[in-house]
Amino acid sequence: xxxxxxxxxxxxxxxxxxxxxxxxxxxxxxxxxxxxxxxxxxxxxxxxxxxxxxxxxxxxxxxxxxxxxxxxxxxxxxxxxxxxxxxxxxxxxxxxxxxxxxxxxxxxxxxxxxxxxxxxxxxxxxxxxxxxxxxxxxxxxxxxxxxxxxxxxxxxxxxxxxxxxxxxxxxxxxxxxxxxxxxxxxxxxxxxxxxxxxxxxxxxxxxxxxxxxxxxxxxxxxxxxxxxxxxxxxxxxxxxxxxxxxxxxxxxxxxxxxxxxxxxxxxxxxxxxxxxxxxxxxxxxxxx
Amino acid sequence: xxxxxxxxxxxxxxxxxxxxxxxxxxxxxxxxxxxxxxxxxxxxxxxxxxxxxxxxxxxxxxxxxxxxxxxxxxxxxxxxxxxxxxxxxxxxxxxxxxxxxxxxxxxxxxxxxxxxxxxxxxxxxxxxxxxxxxxxxxxxxxxxxxxxxxxxxxxxxxxxxxxxxxxxxxxxxxxxxxxxxxxxxxxxxxxxxxxxxxxxxxxxxxxxxxxxxxxxxxxxxxxxxxxxxxxxxxxxxxxxxxxxxxxxxxxxxxxxxxxxxxxxxxxxxxxxxxxxxxxxxxxxxxxx
Numbered sequence: 092x093x094x095x096x097x098x099x100x101x102x103x104x105x106x107x108x109x110x111x112x113x114x115x116x117x118x119x120x121x122x123x124x125x126x127x128x129x130x131x132x133x134x135x136x137x138x139x140x141x142x143x144x145x146x147x148x149x150x151x152x153x154x155x156x157x158x159x160x161x162x163x164x165x166x167x168x169x170x171x172x173x174x175x176x177x178x179x180x181x182x183x184x185x186x187x188x189x190x191x192x193x194x195x196x197x198x199x200x201x202x203x204x205x206x207x208x209x210x211x212x213x214x215x216x217x218x219x220x221x222x223x224x225x226x227x228x229x230x231x232x233x234x235x236x237x238x239x240x241x242x243x244x245x246x247x248x249x250x251x252x253x254x255x256x257x258x259x260x261x262x263x264x265x266x267x268x269x270x271x272x273x274x275x276x277x278x279x280x281x282x283x284x285x286x287x288x289x290x291x292x293x294x295x296x297x298x299x300x301x302x303x304x305x306x307x308x309x310x311x312x313x314x315x316x317x318x319x320x321x322x323x324x325x326x327x328x329x330x331x332x333x334x335x336x337x338x339x340x341x342x343x344x345x346x347x348x349x350x351x352x353x354x355x356x357x358x359x360x361x362x363x364x365x366x367x368x369x370x371x372x373x374x375x376x377x378x379x
Numbered sequence: 380x381x382x383x384x385x386x387x388x389x390x391x392x393x394x395x396x397x398x399x400x401x402x403x404x405x406x407x408x409x410x411x412x413x414x415x416x417x418x419x420x421x422x423x424x425x426x427x428x429x430x431x432x433x434x435x436x437x438x439x440x441x442x443x444x445x446x447x448x449x450x451x452x453x454x455x456x457x458x459x460x461x462x463x464x465x466x467x468x469x470x471x472x473x474x475x476x477x478x479x480x481x482x483x484x485x486x487x488x489x490x491x492x493x494x495x496x497x498x499x500x501x502x503x504x505x506x507x508x509x510x511x512x513x514x515x516x517x518x519x520x521x522x523x524x525x526x527x528x529x530x531x532x533x534x535x536x537x538x539x540x541x542x543x544x545x546x547x548x549x550x551x552x553x554x555x556x557x558x559x560x561x562x563x564x565x566x567x568x569x570x571x572x573x574x575x576x577x578x579x580x581x582x583x584x585x586x587x588x589x590x591x592x593x594x595x596x597x598x599x600x601x602x603x604x605x606x607x608x609x610x611x612x613x614x615x616x617x618x619x620x621x622x623x624x625x626x627x628x629x630x631x632x633x634x635x636x637x638x639x640x641x642x643x644x645x646x647x648x649x650x651x652x653x654x655x656x657x658x659x660x661x662x663x664x665x666x667x
Contacts, residue, residue: 096436114436115403138469140439144432148384148402151428169468176464180457181426182507219470 096141097287097346099306100125104207104228109133109149110285116145117152128156132203134210135166136287137221138173147177154185161188165202165210167220168193194222199298213298215289217323223286225298233257233274240273284339287346290320291329296337305339306371308346309357327357331364342368384429385575385634387594388413392495392516397421397437398573404433405440416444420491422498423454424575425509426461435465442473453480453490453498455508482510487586501586503577505611511574513586521545521562528561572627575634578608579617584625593627594659596634597645615645619652630656 096113100120107129109116120127135143143166153162164170171191177183192202194212203210206229213223232255240246240254245262254260260268284299287308299305310324319326325333327344334342342365344357351357354370361368384401388408395417397404408415423431431454441450452458459479465471480490482500491498494517501511520543528534528542533550542548548556572587575596587593598612607614613621615632622630630653632645639645642658649656 114433115406118403140436140469140471143469144436144439145402148428148432151432173464173468176461180461181428181431183428 095349096145097136098145099285100130101226101283102126103226103281103283106205106208107131108210108226110224111136111142111287112145112149113141114144114148117149120149128153128158130162131160132163132210133165134202134224134285135164135170136215136223136285137217137219138167138169139219139288142288143170146174147181147183150174150178150185150189151181151183153187154183158185158187161190163190163192163203165192165194165224167222168195195220199225211298213284213286213295215286215295216292217288217290221288223284223289223295225282225284225302227282228280230280231277233270233277236273236275243268246273286333288324290323291325291333293333293336296333299333299337299339302337302339304341304343305334305337306343306345307333309344309361310346310348312351312356312360327360328364331361331368334361334365334368340367343371344368345371383637384433385424386433387573388418389514389571390414391514391569391571394493394496395419396498396514398512399424399430399575400433400437401429402432402436405437408437416441416446418450419448420451420498421453422490422512422573423452423458424503424511424573425505425507426455426457427507427576430576431458434462435469435471438462438466438473438477439469439471441475442471446473446475448475450475450477451480451491452477453482453512455510456481456483483508487513499586501572501574501583503574503583504580505576505578509576511572511577511583513570513572513590515570516568518568519565521558521565524561524563531556534561574621576612578611579613579621581621581624584621587621587625587627590625590627592629592631593622593625594631594633595621597632597649598634598636600639600644600648615648616652619649619656622649622653622656628655631659632656633659 096115097111098113098116099110101108101110107126109130112133171193197214199211199214201209201211209227209229211225213225215221215223235251235254246260250260254274257270259270282302284302284305286295307330308325309327309330311319311326313326313328316326330344344361347354347357358368358370384403385399386401386404386407387398389396389398395414397418400421459481485502487499487502489497489499497515499513501513503509503511523539523542534548538548542562545558547558570590572590572593574583595618596613597615597618599607599614601614601616604614618632632649635642635645646656646658
């Protein structure tokens with residue numbers, strides 16, 4: 092049931108997010124040459140050691156590196172007490188503020204939003220209170236088609252903002268110029284869902300519907316379905332079912348029990364249900 | 380001022396001790412193929428992250444490996460509250476008992492003793508309450524010289540115990556057989572002193588006098604003496620002075636600041652004062 096500690100570094104619209112922080116995360120981040128100091132938001136799924144025991148060390152290292160920027164940590168109720176006890180007893184005095192956002196709702200909620208990205212919780216079903224996280228880029232602005240726009244001297248620079256947001260333009264004679272004739276499509280907005288650790292749970296499907304990439308734990312193969320249920324985990328076959336029902340584009344499996352030496356068995360089992368399944372190599376940067 | 384997390388695995392008289400437990404210790408122990416599950420006593424010098432943040436993960440792993448044996452943890456006051464808070468919030472329920480021995484004395488004290496080994500604290504001077512530890516094998520039994528013993532039929536098996544412990548034998552005619560004529564010397568009793576983190580501190584000299592191996596931190600070279608004092612650390616030159624004044628057999632330096640790429644400078648500085656100085660390679664097993 093033991094797997095390597097979990098941590099994922101997600102870069103989205105120039106924001107750097109860390110999802111979970113198992114022991115040794117800071118070493119892995121350095122090896123992967125991730126933009127360590129640009130992490131301003133850390134999302135912890137649940138308070139089991141393999142998902143959170145790297146957090147005290149990471150925060151200490153931020154301090155040693157002279158960090159001054161506010162750090163936001165999202166995680167289950169209890170994370171604040173645990174971290175503040177550790178900071179107090181180890182006399183760790185950050186030169187920066189750590190704001191803990193404690194979660195206890197069993198419904199999906201928006202936990203972060205800025206002008207380009209939103210993050211929602213995905214309530215999961217594990218042995219301990221646990222959330223996945225959905226990262227969603229907001230709709231992007233359409234690109235102005237200057238060649239077309241220049242044909243209508245009546246369109247002014249102050250109209251560009253509305254055009255980029257997809258609005259039509261009404262000329263003074265009442266004629267309506269369709270937006271799609273004056274602009275080119277925006278870049279697609281990417282979405283990423285992280286679901287670990289959890290039993291097979293269909294209630295997550297509407298939340299993660301159509302995401303570009305779903306990371307879903309698959310601790311066991313389906314012949315150990317009973318063990319998966321007992322320990323609060325999912326099988327590869329079940330993760331693939333979730334991916335298919337949610338109509339995601341790609342599925343990445345992870346959190347494999349260390350009883351398996353050859354991980355291709357996970358891929359084989361999942362691909363029968365959902366062919367667009369991938370195994371992550373540790374530290375591999377996955378570009379969506 | 381940052382160095383790699385500290386942890387040392389010490390095997391003495393078939394006992395396995397762990398000294399300090401920085402983040403990632405369990406991974407390093409596995410890499411070094413140390414007798415992981417045989418660790419029954421963990422000694423923590425001080426509650427800074429690089430010396431203790433690996434402890435929650437190590438204890439969790441013990442649980443996952445099905446450990447049932449009592450575990451003793453020795454460390455500064457506060458370690459119990461910190462660890463128990465972590466266990467409670469992460470819902471880590473060991474199948475074995477962890478006994479915390481909290482230390483707060485500023486005088487050296489015996490913290491562990493069994494029939495073959497004793498462990499004493501070495502009060503140090505760091506930014507936070509800190510102890511080194513002295514591990515000392517008890518005097519061993521002398522070996523019976525059966526060739527000599529057999530010349531005296533009057534010596535019985537029940538005398539062997541006293542002979543092994545160095546006592547002379549008085550024959551019934553009053554003649555005294557000298558122990559050294561009936562036995563061969565015992566194996567030497569080995570001692571090891573661990574001193575980290577600390578400023579240069581002469582009060583440790585009587586405690587570590589004549590030890591076989593002294594591990595002493597040397598975070599800086601002596602040109603950064605002011606920095607060493609300010610941050611509560613020792614220079615290589617100072618560690619060598621301590622080794623010389625304590626008449627130890629070997630000195631091992633460690634806890635180097637990561638500002639130094641080439642560690643041979645530490646060896647050069649220390650060897651001028653104390654030639655029997657060594658650098659540990661990480662994970663290298665040092666046989667005393």
